[in-house]
Amino acid sequence: MAKPIGLEVSLAVAEAVKLCDTDVVAAYPITPQTHIVEHLSELVANGELDAAYIPVESEQSAMSSCIGSSAAGARTFTATSSQGLALMNEMLFIAPPLRLPIVMAIANRALSAPINIWNDHSDIMSIRDVGWLALFAETGQEALDMTILGFKIAEDHRVSLPITINLDGFTLSHFIEPVLLPTKEEVAKFLPPFKPLVKLDIANPISMGLLGGPESYTEARKVTDDILVASKPVVIEAFNDFAKVFGREYKVIESYRTEGADTILVMMGSIAETAMTAIDELWDAGKKVGVVRIRLWRPFPVEEFKEAIKGAKNLAVIDRAISMGVPDAPVALEVKSLLYNEKVRPFISNYVVGLGGRDVTRDDFKYISGRAEEFSTSPQTQYELVGVLE
Amino acid sequence: MKKEIDAIMAVKDLPIGFTAKPGSSLEFKTGDWRSQRPKLDREKCIYCGFCYIYCPDGVYQDMGKDEKYYKPDFDYCKGCGICAHECPKKCIEMVLEEV
Numbered sequence: 019m020a021k022p023i024g025l026e027v028s029l030a031v032a033e034a035v036k037l038c039d040t041d042v043v044a045a046y047p048i049t050p051q052t053h054i055v056e057h058l059s060e061l062v063a064n065g066e067l068d069a070a071y072i073p074v075e076s077e078q079s080a081m082s083s084c085i086g087s088s089a090a091g092a093r094t095f096t097a098t099s100s101q102g103l104a105l106m107n108e109m110l111f112i113a114p115p116l117r118l119p120i121v122m123a124i125a126n127r128a129l130s131a132p133i134n135i136w137n138d139h140s141d142i143m144s145i146r147d148v149g150w151l152a153l154f155a156e157t158g159q160e161a162l163d164m165t166i167l168g169f170k171i172a173e174d175h176r177v178s179l180p181i182t183i184n185l186d187g188f189t190l191s192h193f194i195e196p197v198l199l200p201t202k203e204e205v206a207k208f209l210p211p212f213k214p215l216v217k218l219d220i221a222n223p224i225s226m227g228l229l230g231g232p233e234s235y236t237e238a239r240k241v242t243d244d245i246l247v248a249s250k251p252v253v254i255e256a257f258n259d260f261a262k263v264f265g266r267e268y269k270v271i272e273s274y275r276t277e278g279a280d281t282i283l284v285m286m287g288s289i290a291e292t293a294m295t296a297i298d299e300l301w302d303a304g305k306k307v308g309v310v311r312i313r314l315w316r317p318f319p320v321e322e323f324k325e326a327i328k329g330a331k332n333l334a335v336i337d338r339a340i341s342m343g344v345p346d347a348p349v350a351l352e353v354k355s356l357l358y359n360e361k362v363r364p365f366i367s368n369y370v371v372g373l374g375g376r377d378v379t380r381d382d383f384k385y386i387s388g389r390a391e392e393f394s395t396s397p398q399t400q401y402e403l404v405g406v407l408e
Numbered sequence: 409m410k411k412e413i414d415a416i417m418a419v420k421d422l423p424i425g426f427t428a429k430p431g432s433s434l435e436f437k438t439g440d441w442r443s444q445r446p447k448l449d450r451e452k453c454i455y456c457g458f459c460y461i462y463c464p465d466g467v468y469q470d471m472g473k474d475e476k477y478y479k480p481d482f483d484y485c486k487g488c489g490i491c492a493h494e495c496p497k498k499c500i501e502m503v504l505e506e507v
Contacts, residue, residue, distance in 0.1 A: 178424075225427060237419045238426050273430060
């Protein structure tokens with residue numbers, strides 16, 4: 019049995035990229051993602067990882083390079099955060115229709131203005147519609163495991179789409195956590211060598227990145243969405259295969275003490291650790307509150323989510339970003355939309371917490387659980403920004 | 409009500425990754441974008457080759473020393489009128505394309 023070692027989570031992600039025998043890393047440093055690519059540059063420089071490391075001049079170039087290297091048939095990784103992800107934006111739309119399985123870690127961070135380097139989910143929410151798969155890690159171990167899983171899922175020919183591995187900036191990226199580092203042999207057993215579905219090849223030339231006018235654009239967008247939606251069973255299959263090799267089990271939707279719960283808190287990312295501790299205390303005080311954590315954000319696991327929240331009277335959807343100009347934040351918008359046509363619906367209320375690195379505490383979850391019950395008698399009209407000083 | 413469909417290829421028939429094999433531009437005629445076409449007055453033409461040189465799409469073909477003029481390929485001519493503008497003898501006229 020392997021022994022856990024203390025490792026900064028960013029370094030654990032970089033080690034996972036090494037274990038996956040990645041061919042190309044093209045990246046630009048940005049807090050709080052920097053340690054991932056910094057460590058990768060060291061691994062390449064000292065010969066531990068036989069890869070091309072492309073130190074580009076911007077994130078727009080980073081993603082352009084990734085698209086090029088993936089198209090040339092190389093296993094490709096990058097990482098970014100916040101403003102960096104924003105600068106990549108136009109290139110992010112291009113990879114999915116081209117079916118390029120790039121793996122990108124995002125150390126989630128707020129966006130300016132005001133300038134803020136700390137954690138929330140504003141960055142990933144700005145690219146939720148572009149066609150990338152998206153996984154959210156709760157712990158350092160998950161961030162490492164999801165990186166390995168990312169290659170496995172993205173490169174599967176039934177998927178062949180890019181994927182983001184989201185880990186909360188600082189809260190995960192800069193923490194030293196105990197992690198089980200798999201061996202190269204274990205990873206090789208789980209992850210086969212990269213065989214591209216589409217590839218630039220002199221012996222068999224093709225053109226990529228073509229014009230698609232009004233007579234074909236609709237169909238090209240449809241096929242990309244169809245493949246993204248159809249990737250869910252491949253994700254589940256990869257999770258099951260992962261459990262067989264590494265012994266750690268993952269689900270697209272995770273539930274904690276939802277059995278018999280009146281209220282369920284819905285969230286993504288590392289705050290679920292705190293939430294689980296908080297609801298243990300609530301159960302001890304006689305309150306029936308569960309936690310549902312969305313691990314697979316794209317494609318949204320609709321059936322699994324509906325199953326997980328079955329029986330709950332109240333849903334409290336906890337967001338880490340504001341969708342400016344509408345009454346609900348992004349996750350709540352989607353949860354409400356997918357439950358609207360159900361015959362039996364829970365009361366749904368929405369809370370925004372932890373913007374730009376503000377602490378999210380056990381008391382916040384206890385407060386939210388209480389509010390969710392209150393909103394079952396007088397419905398909420400707009401998300402509640404928890405702990406805002408007005 | 410049945411919706412009329414303008415697509416040229418069904419979702420299931422699209423090439424993976426929206427790619428194309430080389431040489432497909434030979435099958436893709438772009439001349440139908442044209443709203444005007446160049447009309448040459450061969451009486452005035454001095455076979456100087458300005459139209460051939462200036463054409464941005466290279467649609468002009470040299471008809472040789474006997475014929476002594478250049479002929480546009482209307483499968484690809486987009487009717488931009490550069491040839492007519494550059495012709496030193498003003499022997500090319502842009503006429504409305506009849507559809």
